[in-house]
Amino acid sequence: MRLKQIFAPRDMTEGPPWQRIAEFAVPMLVGNLAQQLYNTADSIVVGRYVGDSALAAVGSAAPILNLLLAFFVGIATGAGIVISQNFGAGDREKLSESIGNCITLAAIASLLTTVIGVAVTTPLLRLLETPASIIDWSGGYLHIIFWGVAGCAFYNILSGILRGMGDSVSALGFLLVSTVLNIGLDVWFVAGFDMGVPGVALATVLAQGISAVLCLIKLLCMRDVFDLTPAALRLRRDSALRIVRIGIPSGITQAIMSLAMLVVQSLTNSMGEVVIACNVIIMRVDGFAMMPNMTFGQAMSVYTGQNVGAGRLDRVHQGLKQGTAMAVGFACAITCCLLLFGKSMFALFTDTEQLIELAYRMMSIMAVGYITIAVTQVLGGVMRGAGDTVTPMWISMFTTIVLRIPVAYGLAYLTRCPEWPKGRPEALSVSLLVPWVLGAVISFFFYRHGRWRRTALNQAKAARRD
Numbered sequence: 001m002r003l004k005q006i007f008a009p010r011d012m013t014e015g016p017p018w019q020r021i022a023e024f025a026v027p028m029l030v031g032n033l034a035q036q037l038y039n040t041a042d043s044i045v046v047g048r049y050v051g052d053s054a055l056a057a058v059g060s061a062a063p064i065l066n067l068l069l070a071f072f073v074g075i076a077t078g079a080g081i082v083i084s085q086n087f088g089a090g091d092r093e094k095l096s097e098s099i100g101n102c103i104t105l106a107a108i109a110s111l112l113t114t115v116i117g118v119a120v121t122t123p124l125l126r127l128l129e130t131p132a133s134i135i136d137w138s139g140g141y142l143h144i145i146f147w148g149v150a151g152c153a154f155y156n157i158l159s160g161i162l163r164g165m166g167d168s169v170s171a172l173g174f175l176l177v178s179t180v181l182n183i184g185l186d187v188w189f190v191a192g193f194d195m196g197v198p199g200v201a202l203a204t205v206l207a208q209g210i211s212a213v214l215c216l217i218k219l220l221c222m223r224d225v226f227d228l229t230p231a232a233l234r235l236r237r238d239s240a241l242r243i244v245r246i247g248i249p250s251g252i253t254q255a256i257m258s259l260a261m262l263v264v265q266s267l268t269n270s271m272g273e274v275v276i277a278c279n280v281i282i283m284r285v286d287g288f289a290m291m292p293n294m295t296f297g298q299a300m301s302v303y304t305g306q307n308v309g310a311g312r313l314d315r316v317h318q319g320l321k322q323g324t325a326m327a328v329g330f331a332c333a334i335t336c337c338l339l340l341f342g343k344s345m346f347a348l349f350t351d352t353e354q355l356i357e358l359a360y361r362m363m364s365i366m367a368v369g370y371i372t373i374a375v376t377q378v379l380g381g382v383m384r385g386a387g388d389t390v391t392p393m394w395i396s397m398f399t400t401i402v403l404r405i406p407v408a409y410g411l412a413y414l415t416r417c418p419e420w421p422k423g424r425p426e427a428l429s430v431s432l433l434v435p436w437v438l439g440a441v442i443s444f445f446f447y448r449h450g451r452w453r454r455t456a457l458n459q460a461k462a463a464r465r466d
Contacts, residue, residue, distance in 0.1 A: 012303045013310040018322035025299040025326075027172040028163065029292055036287040041179075043284050045186040046200055047277075047349045054197050055349065056276040057137035060269065062283070063261040064124050064142060068117045069152065076160035078243040080298075081385060083164030084305030092226060094239075099161055099219070100232025101239045106157040110150040117146030128266045131273060137197040144198055148205030151212045158215035163302055165225065174214035182207035249389035253396040260400040264408050264431065270422045278358045278425065281349045285342070285363065289334050289370055296327035297377030304385025313453070316382060324378045331374035338367045358425060365429035369436035376436070379443040388452040395442050399435035407431040 012020040047055040079102040086095040121142040125135050145152075155178075159171035182203050189199030219228060268279050300323050307315045338345075346359045380392040408431035412423025446452075 012306045013312050013315065017303070017315055017319035018326065021296075021299050021303055021319060021323050022326065024163075024302060025295050027169045028298060029295040030172055030176075033288060033291050036284075036291055040284045040287065041183045041186050041200075043280060044349055045190050046197055050190065050196055053134055053273060053277075054137060055280055056131075056273050057134035057197055058141060058200065058280065060125070060128070060130050060134060060265065060276060061138045061141045061145075062280075063128075063265045064121065065145060066257075067255060067259060067262060068113055068120075068146070069149075076156045078245070078248070078389075079157055080160040080164040080302060081305045081387065081389075082239075082243050083161050084302045084385070085309035085387075087165045087225075087306060087309065096226040096228065096232045097236060097239045098243065099226055100228060101235055101243060102157055102161055103154075103228075104233050104235050105240065105243065106153050107150075110153040113149050113153070114146050117149065118143060121146070124262075128262060129269050131269065131276070133273070134276075141197050141201045144201035144205060148202075148209065151205060151207075151209030154212035155208050155215060158212060158219060162215065162218065163298070164305070170218050171215065174211045174218070177214065178207040178211035181210060249393035253393045256393075256397050257400050260404055263405050264428065267408055267412055267422070268428060271420070271425060272422075274354065274358070275425045275428075277350070277352075278355050278362070279428065281346050281355065281359045282363055282366075282429075284349070285338070285345050285359075286366070289338060290373065292330040292334065293327060293370065293373045293377045296323055296330070296374065297381035299323065300378050300381030301385040304382050308386055316386070320378065320382055323381075324375060327374040327378050328371060331371040335367045335370055338363055338370075362426055362429040365426060366432055369433045372437045372440035375440040376443045379440075379447045383447065383450065383452040386452045388450065391446050391450050391452065392443075395439060395446065398442070399439040403435040403438060404431045407434050 012024065014020075043055055043058055046058055079098070082098050083095065083102075086098055122135075122139050125138055125142075130138055155175075159175070162171045185203030185206060186200050189195045189203055193199065195202070268275055300319065303319050303323070304316050307313070307319070342360045342363050343356055346356045346363075350356065376395075380395070383389070383391050408427055411427035411430055415424035415427055416422065417424070
């Protein structure tokens, strides 16, 4: 395959489904792993050069950051699905209009997030009972991120556009460049200039901004596929509403998950700095463990979107079976790695033996759950790619609010003891495992009996409509 073909949009409506899914998923998997390195590098650097308190500060900021970035997730999801359907239908005019509207929506979302994020950061940290010893660090970290949030917004949305057209390789290349830069800046700012927690935030903002610029340059060079003109950037009611309508349920899903994390974070904070730092380490490793599942979910969304746009629903069913087999295979391998090498992974973040042992116990509870998450993500990807983003939203609402929060607080209450007066930390892990398992069962039911097929037919007509 020639170099130009590797970095070109990829048609997923022809050829063996497993091969098309793999060709798209593997570069995106590497890219998602690189993306995860952003937060992991931050944690390792502050944990090693500043201390466990700084590690806890960065972790305490994560749920607030995820909550306020939920709108970007929604637009990026809507962009990827609409772009994939228009690309699959071969509609150049609609494709150009959709891409232009996505870019304009990204600019609006960036401005709103900066204003809201800067205003609510400190009150939210206080509401969550963030320990006084780390609240200033957490607040400073978040303020820098929100002032530079445009880079994060544009990278996520522009890379979503590229992936919607089947080009996961370009986004990967740009992300790898910015990841290496981010790690280098982390060490330079924190170890070299002794900037502490603000240093890792500044490094992240600069690196994400560069990745966004690279994505924009790539899009500007794709004149053979679409036309990015000033007219395309003007918001058009039908195109913008379609992107937002499809994307909002995913944004709401992300917001709900982040709200649940905020509520559980309050419980985590009440258990003390040791548990906060331990939870940060687990979530960083969890981010890597979850990446293959998320990647196959995103790949199935693009694969389904293109085939729905082309009217190839038969290929959707074939792709589901083959995509599920690949996702579950990856998840089984990850589970084995976590159980065998978990302690070595946690030792990268800290030398504190108590943290390493506690983190391993908690991760061991969660490990098998990654297999069920693989099934949930693939099924959800198919439903979202067909245009049914509402069903996965309701499933997420049920598992994160109705299940996770009561399980976390209930088990914490039942496991109180002199050593852990607020409850054992393992309750936090069980509160993740239970929703993961039930989420897979519920997703399978709605895939078999849900409305996604009818939505797919309607989306196919919309993608072809002049």
